[in-house]
Amino acid sequence: MIHKSLKQLSQALAAKEISSVELSTLFLDRIERLNPEINAFVTVDREKTLKMAAAADARIAAGSAGPLTGIPIAQKDIFCAEGWRTTCGSKILANFVAPYDATVIEKMHRDAGMVSLGKTNMDEFAMGSSNETSFFGPVKNPWDRARVPGGSSGGSAAAIAARLAPAATGTDTGGSIRQPAALCNLTGLKPTYGVVSRYGMIAYASSLDQGGPMGASAEDCALLLNTMAGFDPRDSTSLERPAEDYARDLDKPLAGLRIGLPKEFFGEGCDAAVMAAVQDAIAEYRRLGASTVEVSLPNSHLSVPAYYVIAPAEASSNLSRFDGVRYGYRAPDYGNLDDMYMKTRAQGFGDEVKRRIMIGAYVLSHGYYDAYYLQAQRIRRLIANDFVAAFESCDVILGPTSPTTAFKLGEKSADPVQMYLSDIYTIAVNLAGLPGMALPCGFAGGLPVGLQLIGNYFDEARLLNVAHRYQQATDWHQRRPEGIE
């Protein structure tokens, strides 16, 4: 039961083969048994979960269930969920119980009737690529418990890989859905900016942040995106577009598909074994009827530098709200108001968050704004233009998700720049606002390798189709870590 797809779970629930309470209990028991070591969840509340499951069972019995009613899911702890502790991986929010629901939470639980298994661990304020910046300790990769699961949605990724949850939500500002999905043998989708509401999703870099689904397959992600996406008047950057069925094109044949291979993604900088798996995937796509064409993203090498100006600038503004006044942690001893702010923030934030806030404060400060912030925004335009040009000759862009497989815990935590470079293939997508996916495409040294697919604006259904057809022809996504039966 724990390995079934969301569609299969939906059928099992509809056929009364299992109740939502039974299904949720199955996963809660696994969390209880395995989470002490994996550390994928930071908050679990059996009573709340089972209450939601019982309500879902009532909906199923009354015949008013939707396709995902009663299916349990893990929520990244960046989404405010009323009555649930919502920490964003930070000490400063360690005791914060959200007084309202994020739109994503409302849509998935209240509207779709999904059951929350709890809140998953993450890099503090989504700033990290290894889940090691969490106040609640690192998450272990179920494929090798001496290694990181990736980040920042590392808890969500590890939870699915260890089958502590059938699926999870993530958020992606520079690769935080795709990179952990790649490192944990999962499928994850970062939608076009503006497709999923950011209301109630704790902000890191508002012009880049985007929530999305993580699961075992493209089909699961399509079903989840159907519940997550949609216009929301409460998010000023939410896009007013007609509702879509993201699963509509899953089975479409790939004959005639033009896959763009950016030469910058196939040069130096990528691990050879990772590249070999990506090349095998390209060969598989050719067998499926797709053609490939070389494209160029000449400014992609500037995406990491530009990102580390833009994201910290936005973060320094967004995180100014954590001042010990309205919610969250307040330092126990302080003098005047300024001292209270300074001590609260010094004690409440971890090192990486402090670094990014300081970079942001600096690049926005008088005399540096033009040289850093405006220059980064101009480069952002060049990067976005590169994609526009590339999509003139192809339908999707393909490459690696991460230059390496999962690295060892502690391996990169002493050097921020080395950590930042693990997102070299994902960050440009956020700067441009495009949809991107990661999906399993093989193994290197026993560790999963993730393929990345990048689509044009609003081409989520096509990306899911391209991923799904590959998953019909391969079984990489069905491989399981040792000991996870």
Next chain:
Amino acid sequence: MSLTTEQVKRIAHLARIEVSESEALTTQGHLNGIFELIEQMQAVDTTGVEPMAHAQDVSQRLRTDAVSETDRRAAYQAVAPETEAGLYLVPKVIE
């Protein structure tokens, strides 16, 4: 570009984050490493390129000026460190 310890302390103050001497030194090393990465941008001629603030070129949507939220002050203040009579308490600012 290389930040001095004094500059790091000034930035920390701008960001309202207290730093000790030793923290300022460690932070200085890390920030300088990051700025070395960022400096790669300076080699690019971006004359005439329109800065891109946002992924979608859409104008800010305006809502009608009508009451849309209910009064949830009690719920929101329940999570505050210190409140009294519906007010947030902070150290005295005006003597």
